[in-house]
Amino acid sequence: MNTDTSPRPRMTRQRREILDALDTRDFRSAQSWHEHLRADGSTVGLATVYRALQALADTGDVDAVVSESGETLYRRCEAGEEHHHHLRCRSCGKAVEIDVPEFEDFAHRIGDAHGYGDIRHTIELTGICPECAAAGRG
Amino acid sequence: MNTDTSPRPRMTRQRREILDALDTRDFRSAQSWHEHLRADGSTVGLATVYRALQALADTGDVDAVVSESGETLYRRCEAGEEHHHHLRCRSCGKAVEIDVPEFEDFAHRIGDAHGYGDIRHTIELTGICPECAAAGRG
DNA sequence: CCTGATTTTGACAATCATTCTCAACAAGTT
């Protein structure tokens, strides 16, 4: 059987630029990343940014969370990082990675207890970071 | 000062119908609740359903969660119920309320540790309920 | 019950994030 169904993506100028932009490790929407890129002189298209971020999220190279307003926010994940969660600033997107070890088991136990299978969980902490609080934002 | 800024909403036929429909205590999108209502003979408009659900969510009479696809799902909350979380079926919306007492404190401790204020948290467990699993859905 | 002040409704337009379309383009191969 051939399990290599998807060839590795080609390294284009756009993909490079997007990867570079992601070094600013904050949570931002695809549109926001696009603005940043254009502001930096890039001519990359919005659709391309969406496609790249989704592809990266699929491979686990970036984290994606859905904000309270329903937008999807993306952030580069530390290489080789394991499953984890975030404490994110609702104002600027700055995030800290957190572990909630006790919860990982708890989730499955609860699922089993109610007969639910294929359990997935979401844990998101949001707040206002020190900088934003000091600046009166948020 | 007058703190009573919002008069209690008028009891209209539409509001009554929506409240009744909510007795089916599953998580459904505004559009889905609207379909149910129409299927039951109601002539309520979509915008009205959106407005009612949002108002109820604001007062805490219904729970609102954002699904992975970004849709907002609503479900009637048990009267007088305190803060809680859910284990929800991704296929049919059936949900069980769960407590995660250990986590409630943890959230604030983590926030303090990083200097983040106005901490909020989201915990959602999703899975496939026994019925859906048996029916091959999901 | 009638009336008027105010709220609510609903058809439809408008928004907004995201996805789709498809012809032009560029990466990587030979």
Next chain:
DNA sequence: AACTTGTTGAGAATGATTGTCAAAATCAGG
């Protein structure tokens, strides 16, 4: 260089949600 095939980007399309506003309904008062 020539070719094959994945990638791009402008703009259209989609889908959920919100805004608009005239018509209808609620609920005090009289």
